[in-house]
Amino acid sequence: MKLLIGQSLKERQKIVQLTSQPFSTRAKKHDEENTFPMENIADLKKIGYTTLTVPKSYGGQGLPLAEWLPLQETIATYDGSTSLSIGWHMGLITQISESQNWPETILDRLFYEVLHEGKLVNAAASEPETGSPTRGGKPTTVAKKENDSWIITGRKSFTSMAPALDYFIVSATMEDGQVGNFLINQSAAGVKIEETWNSIAMRGTASHDLYLKNVRIPNDHFLEVIHPGKKSPAGWLLHIPACYLGIAQAAQNFAIDFANTYSPNSLSTSIKELPNVQVKIGENEADLIQARHFLYSVAKKWDVSTAEERVQMQGELGAVKYHVVNSAVMIVDRAMRVVGAQSLFKDNPIQRYYRDVRAGLHNPPMDDRTLLLLASQAFTSSE
Known part of the structure; x- marks a missing residue:
């Protein structure tokens, strides 16, 4: 049953509930084995869940907060790790839609791939050296301009849903001292996920470390300048x-x-x-x-x-x-x-x-x- 068929919050909640019920049984296994519930994400993709916050102007549903947050709560009653993991993707698509700060070519491509190819995205901002980016620490990950490309090198921690991600939004310090966000494809040369996640809580989020070694990305994958510690309301x-x-x-x-x-x-x-x-x-x-x-x-x-x-x-x-x-x-x-x-x-x-x-x-x-x-x-x- 597809979520696009549901015309009301109650109808969508029922579909999400039916889809999420098996997550409860799987949660025990993934918690004990410290593995990622890839099958849960696949089930959510099948019903169109991961597309719900793509804006209507790009062919999506453009659900507002009050319409998709209850669905997140429903998923969490069966598996908190799955809810928190997919919530980052859902929320970031919402933020990107609201801010419209990125290059238009990137927005077009990303929203198309989320809608039609089931692509997933999450931010990679935390670092062992800086802790939470909300504290204002400048990333030790660096971005250097080389002709029409950027070269990114560094290490990120707490990269939730790492095994399932197609794109990482990576914060890095540029040569002029400013900090920017860059879009990196998981298939890019020099991208490596190291399975470091061994928390006693939310074990199924697979929030592993992301290693970037001389990762070359196109010039237009520079997304925006950001200011660590000076977050706008989100x-x-x-x-x-x-x-x-x-x-x-x-x-x-x-x-x-x-x-x-x-x-x-x-x-x-x-x-x-x-x-x-x-x-x-x-x-x-x-x-x-x-x-x-x-x-x-x-x-x-x-x-x-x-x-x-x-x-x-x-x-x-x-x-x-x-x-x-x-x-x-x-x-x-x-x-x-x-x-x-x-x-x-x-x-x-x-x-x-x-x-x-x-x-x-x-x-x-x-x-x-x-x-x-x-x-x-x-x-x-x-x-």
């Missing part, structure tokens, strides 16, 4: 809290199923009748409701705002990520308390939810940056 990054919200929902679902069926011989019924269990489930429901309202109301606001209005939304976007992810961590923790010591058993998926959800604390924007920004805005408005 609504598409809300795919991050949407993912962790889905993981939290998965933990809540597991806890409810467990409470409905677990009946120790000290009780005449299942533990769902215990007041302390009901309170934890109720607290989780309250947090899920609050998180969804916050996430999707800000997403809708972004969709209808002008470019000038979006510039003022940095604090709101950061606050969404801060509240939703921290709530998701608490939701999973409470769910584990409902399940008890069995939640630590390797065969129970809830221990994977616990490991995966904590990864959200280290996705951008970081909590301290958000809180400092909100404090600055509060002091400024009081003057």
Whole structure:
């Protein structure tokens, strides 16, 4: 069933749900073997999922945030790693569409290949030497101009979905000291993926290191000048809290199923009748409701705002990520308390939810940056 047939969010959610159900079973295998769920990505491509954010002017659906973020949440209830991985592609296509800063020839080619050939793209910005690019460190990856080409050399880390990517958006420092983004094809000579990813969380994202050794790219693959640490508001990054919200929902679902069926011989019924269990489930429901309202109301606001209005939304976007992810961590923790010591058993998926959800604390924007920004805005408005 193709997503292009679905005319409403509810219809698309149903299609994505049916497609994603097998991801849950596969997630255990990929987590334990530290492998990438290539079959999940193939399934999403089959229903046209990876094309949904391509702009209508290029033949795509051009779905706004409020229409594709719920789909990301749905995928995450079955496999957080798949949701976070594909979310980078979906979000970057959204950003590229909104900014239109790239050379027109590159935009035409990329959108065509995403639509008709299933090509995937992600950014490669983090480096071992600089840490998160949001902290403002200048890339040690370098780009040198040579006639009508650029020569790129360096190393990038946290390259999510590396085995499935067709293109990398690579940040590099140029000879004049400026930093630029460059588009590099995975098949280019000198491109190498080293399987370094061995995190205990989000193991299925395959966020390996990308090595670039004298990679020659055409002149027009220089995309734009960027300023590390001076990020403009980016609504598409809300795919991050949407993912962790889905993981939290998965933990809540597991806890409810467990409470409905677990009946120790000290009780005449299942533990769902215990007041302390009901309170934890109720607290989780309250947090899920609050998180969804916050996430999707800000997403809708972004969709209808002008470019000038979006510039003022940095604090709101950061606050969404801060509240939703921290709530998701608490939701999973409470769910584990409902399940008890069995939640630590390797065969129970809830221990994977616990490991995966904590990864959200280290996705951008970081909590301290958000809180400092909100404090600055509060002091400024009081003057």
